[in-house]
Each structure stands twice: as structure tokens, then as C-alpha cells.
Amino acid sequence: MLQSRSSYPPQQGAITPSLASSSEKSIPTSLTPSNVRAPVASTRKVTIYDRNLNRRAPELSFAAFAFLFNEIVQYSQKNVKGIQEMETKLSEYGYHVGQRILELIVIREIKNAKRETRVLGLLQFINTSIWKSAFGKPADALEKSKDQEDEYMIIDNDPIVNKFISVPKEMSQLNCAAFQAGIVEAVMDGCQFPARVTAHSVPTDLFPLKTVFLVKLDPIVIERERYMR
């Protein structure tokens, strides 16, 4: 069968040595209009872009998320050598999610949508809207660090991702809420407030899973804030 599904520009490696070993015949196709593969989306009757974004988000069981997250943690453990790397990996997963969650939530909030330009406004937006729609409850507190001008802290007494994770003693510095930290980081980057977000556990008697998300803003943001004051 003629391989009519080649990618558009040749430099994307459409006819590469690895493809030649595949079972389909890799007959080089010329990039004339008749041979360029039509995107699959146009042949389907309903594309994903036609679906309504504004319907109230459906719900799934928490167990589904918990199992999936556990698998993520297990899979990440295989390829990393240390706690730092593991937190970075989890943060990457969270980043991927956060980029998309930001878009979704901003679109849905079209009535109250006001693009946040101040740090405090943005952090409050994260605390309430993002936390509420993604994790089901607003974050518990927002604090500004006294010593450092560029550090803020979001406090969550019971991050949902950590609910079914137990960390062995030798890895007690690992906090899987790095996933949530990744989400926050992506949201901040998406709103043009570059920052680094990390998760730290501060267990208390009442809330053994209490986590502080330390938000360290980029110097660019601090300068901008100073300028706007």
C-alpha cells in the first residue's frame, strides 16, 4: 500500500533509515498538493475543536487519579538517580498539566477574567481558582517571606496528590507534591511571571501532610513590580 501519509517538510525525517525498516513500503512521495497528507482531523466528522469547553467539568473517581499518579511515581523512580532528579521529573509532569489547566480555567472564567498583572493578584488567582477547580478546594494560605523579597509561600494542608503516597525513611526529603508545584510553575510561566516553585513538607500534628509551595520569582518580575509601584 502506498505510504501516503508522509509528513510535510522533508526535514522532519519522513523518509529516514528507520522508516525503511518498517513493514510499510517507504516509497518516496513527491510533495505535490495531491500527495500531501491531509490532516486526519479534516477527515473526521467532529474534531476536538468543535467540542464545547464550557460545560461543567465532569468528575472521575479520585482512585483513578491516585492509581495513575502512583504509577507515575513508580515509573520515575526507575530512571532517576536522586531525590532532586525525581522531584524535577515529577515537576515536569506537573508543568505539562499546568500549561493546559491554565488555558482551560481562564477560558471558563470569561466573566470575571481579568489578566493578572500584579504578583499578589496572580497568586490569589492561583490560590482560589486553580486550586479549587483542579484540586477541589482553595489553598489554605498565602504568605510572603519576610527575609526575601522574591519569595512567596502557598500553603496546602492536605495536597491531594500525596494522599496515597507513603515515602520511605531514606527518601524522606522527597515530596511528591512536586507534581503540584509543577502545575503552579506552569501557571506562573503562562501568566508571564517566571518563577521556580518547589514543594516542601512541613508536617504538623494536625496536618501530617502539610506542604508549603515555595514560589521564587525571577528577578525580572521583581523589577517589574518595583516599576509598577
Add this chain to the structure above:
Amino acid sequence: MSRTPRQIGEEVWKTRVEKVNAELVTLTYGSVVAQLCKDFGNDYIQVNEQLDKMGYNIGIRLIEDFLARSNTSRCRTFKDAAEIVSKVGFKIFLNITPTVGNWSQDNKQFSLIFDENPLADFVELPDDGKAINELWYSNILCGVLRGALEMVQTQVEAQFVSDVLRGHETTEMRVTLIRILEDEMPVGDD
């Protein structure tokens, strides 16, 4: 007293299940698949296998959760099992009830036809020509079924045969019963 699997599923979903935002799960699963594709260098066959393995690990634990929540009795036939899986199992975890159909002659194979798949909401496969032919996006579900059923002494093989993401009409998973496993006593245990 709820009798039919459908009623059991509805009841458990309404009362005994903690809910979470579906989009969080969808996006998390999406980031898993994306990361796997990156890790394996777009070798989608390997991604499928890895998703299946991950699903297997999930399935062997998920069955406990399922039995604890649903409190169903033992299934007498493979047909019963199929009904319970689709009406109660999927309902409890993903709030969907795929239809069971296409039973084979010897009643050892059936299809689960998904009319909606929350894992694949708003997903498009990458445009590189390979993914559309090789990647089964929701392959983790096959692993979950395989793992869960193996823990209840039923060895099955589950594979997707069609997927809306690939341009087909429906998303369909084919489940085949390989054999019923016998409980093996550990050596030296009388």
C-alpha cells in the same frame, strides 16, 4: 436491593466514591503518554507496551479497591464478569459504562465499545504519520483489565482494535479469555 450490575454501579458511584476533577486526570494521563513518547523516542510500539505494563501494575491494586467498594459476589461465568467489568468496574473509576458486545461463538471473547473515553478528551495524536498507525492512546486500560482479572483467577488478553483518535468510528477493546487460573498452594504448605 440493587441487583443489576448497572444499578450497583450507579449506587456505588453516587455514594462511595470520592470525586476529583476529570480534567486533572485527563491532563495527567496526557502528560504520561507524552513523556513516554519522549523517553522512547517516538517508538510507539514500546510506548504501547509500557502503558500496558503500567496498567497491569495499576490493575493488580485496583481490583482490591473495586472489591472493597462494590461488594459484588463471585462471577459464575465469563459473561457475568464482562457485565460486572463494564457496568460496575468502569463506572466506579471512570464514570463510563462501555457496552459489551460482539461475543464470539465459544463465549470466550467479547468487545467493550466505548462511546466516551475520559482519558482521551481533547486529545489529538501527533501528526508524524507513525502515531496514527501505531499508538493505542488508552492502552493503559488494557493493562488494567489484564491485571485486575488476573488477580481474580481469570487470565485474559486485552487489546484495542479501533480508536476514535485514530480516525475510526468507535473505540473498541477486544478481551479474550485465555484460561481460568487455579489457585496454587505454595510449596511445602500442607
